[in-house]
Amino acid sequence: MITLNKKLRWHHLIQNGVFVILLLLLVILLGYLAAQTRLQWDVSQNGRNSLSEASVEILQKLQGPVQVTAYATEQHAQLGDIRKIIADFVALYQRVKPDLSLAFIDPVAQPILTQEADVQVNGEIVIKFNQRVEHLTAINEQAFSNALMRLARAEDKLIVALSGHGERRLDGSANYDLGEFGRHLRTNGFNSQPLNLAIEQDIPMNASMLMIASPQTDLLPGEVDKLLNYVDQGGNLLWLVDQESLRGLLPLTEMLRLTLTPGVVVDPQAEQLKAPVTFALGAIYGQHVITDNFDYITVFPFARQITIDESEEWSSVSLVEAAQQGWVETGDLNDVINFDQADDVAGPISIAVALTRNIQDREQRIVVVGSGHFLANTYLGNGSNLDFGINLINWLTGDEELIVIQPRATLDSNLILSESDLTLIAVVFLVLLPVLFLVSGTLIWWRRRRKI
Template structure:
């Protein structure tokens, strides 16, 4: 190449308008491509920030807005190309596809918006909310719905919880789901809720007297009655049970009394040591159910009866000594004044006075401790495991939904009379009816452990199972006596639940399986508790997907790459065929 070829000609240095227009057109085309690329990248980046970086999601929205502005600007600069793209042969195919896509997307948005609006309405159709979880985590119990229906005035629930961490934000979402369900179920009165961040608005917390967080305040609007419910740490901060208890209190539904009898070596309800034989944890469970829980001697119970102050339930929790005839007479008087009784037996230590009292109702307390070689908690055959799958737990309101119970040391409860020998009324109603609720297996026997003999069945001295360990009594009279009429002409009735073990309800064992539920359910049933209901906390069914490292990698990379690559290949094939 010589110098003459490198040197520009005189003609090429002269101003040429057509050449300038062509150069500007080429540069504008490059600018358009840059604007298109910048707009698309800005939108994609904005979506990534908005979806994955929630703390700076506002910045992602700005990126999306800038990208849309750039694309609109591109459309204004290249409107001829846009018209050709839309109304050309290929454009018409693309336009049709775009219309179908946008129509489908719009229809989905409209349907979702309609469903969201319906769900937020208080009188929404029942079919809109379906809970497919194993333990029905997101719908209220039937009893809770009845309580809401009986509310007489508007209620406001104020939740004091911060949301400045992911854990706290997740906790608030769970609480809001629960409160929204309460709100939508309240059709007669207005049940509203709001959240207050105590860190941003501490004065509101002081106004309500809240000094623990998270907490919620349930307030009756007209009467101004309020109840503070303290939250828990963990995933379930407030339960359905907590809110129902607060609603019952602010609605001033009368508290029922549960009396724990003392003076005979019974368990201590003020002992909260988690490894002790005390029953402080059961006491707390009953208090959360809005019961008024007290302890009293037989003489103090007699004073209450003389004042016509009848407790709903009296509990004899593991009496070991000194149950006299006078004590028995006071309990009998209480029962026929409309009371109910829960008796927990202490194997081999139960005083004769308790046995004699129960014998009046045709019930015999067994001798010795039960050993069950077919269903026990190793290594102790006396630590009974009662399983529904073995047919050991019978269906009843008290044992509803029970799968397993643990009795760390139990005796047996049997009927002293054959059912056909029990007296009946003219209407055919038996004076006493026994309903067993739980049994041991065929491989069980009762043995007296105080004799220091080897733990082995002795056909000469030991009783052979299966044995009832929980017995329910419904009676209109004691055996050998006549039914009593009440002032309204109906027969006096009473109910007794007898459980062959006391330790199951102690602090050490009450949290095992359904042990605490057995005790509280018995109280509910004996108290005929249709208003002050018990709603058990729902447990989330844990279903873990266990994967190896290679399986995890396959799921990760197939989710990230397989679908995009498949769509890309399908697009390339379609483009190649149309080309």
């Protein structure tokens, strides 16, 4: 009997020993895998603990090292350990781009270096890439990624906007204007200036493109001639045209081989989404760099149809088709809106086109959109109008490799716990749970020992 008990004890001892060895091996293996593999799940509302797809795309387009220098003291009066905040934030970018380096300089200990870098505030970040420099005083993804976008441009791009006829202004604050869009253009590294052809002799040679945004009065014949000469010489153009008169620009449509149908696009699908039927919803896009992987809804209020005429000179693509079950309404919008087969044009309706041709050993690029409203301050926030508009500008200025969805501001707010909440969490995890595990382990050991 004694021999049997000894055998059982040796059996349990060996069994427990093997179990401990296997457990240790498992822990070591898991530790090795944890050191070699990094997995991360971001469960925050807007992915605040990981980079957006747009930011990742921007980083992938930066060919070469990026130097980030943070001019920050060890402690910040309001933010505390600001260096840790910056390091944790920049680490999100370093995971995607390992050659993005981060260095810290104490502005108090090294005032000369701080002054040479033209740093103004504690915590300011200086980003360098390809001999170009950007300064940031805000620590968030939208600001940082937009700075990288500006650095990614090989040179500054100038957009000239026709003025003098009541056009929508890129710096205007009225609902009709494009001021908010202009602000985003500047954020993305574009410069803009108005151009009055009644005063200026010609369109500047350093302009990357010209924008015509819904003139409200007729252009003078001499101004039209200057525009036609600009296009004839290969200038890039964005023309936002509304349902009103062409204001003397009919010769431009003839040069581009386009027909702009009178009337307003009516889209019954918009009404189903509780929007006015005069809001044409863009969801079907042509095969083009501008719309590549662009799977978002755009909204074009009071749009008009643009028909591409056959031409051997121009290569053309319909960028946006809307109103699949709609039509072009030629009647009074204040009356009952119904499709009239005799006068109206049935959908689908093309409301934006892109044109190209080879001239003077380069590709000329032109985009005509049948709605100036879609970039106006009132409607820019609808759908993905901003993204589509920035894509247009990137392509027209020759920066199609920078076409990405614009980084969004973080929506999440911080979780703030009171002292009592922190105390409760500490008691549960540091006291109650360990005691529970200890008691459970002791009971299991005692029961097993009794069986032996």
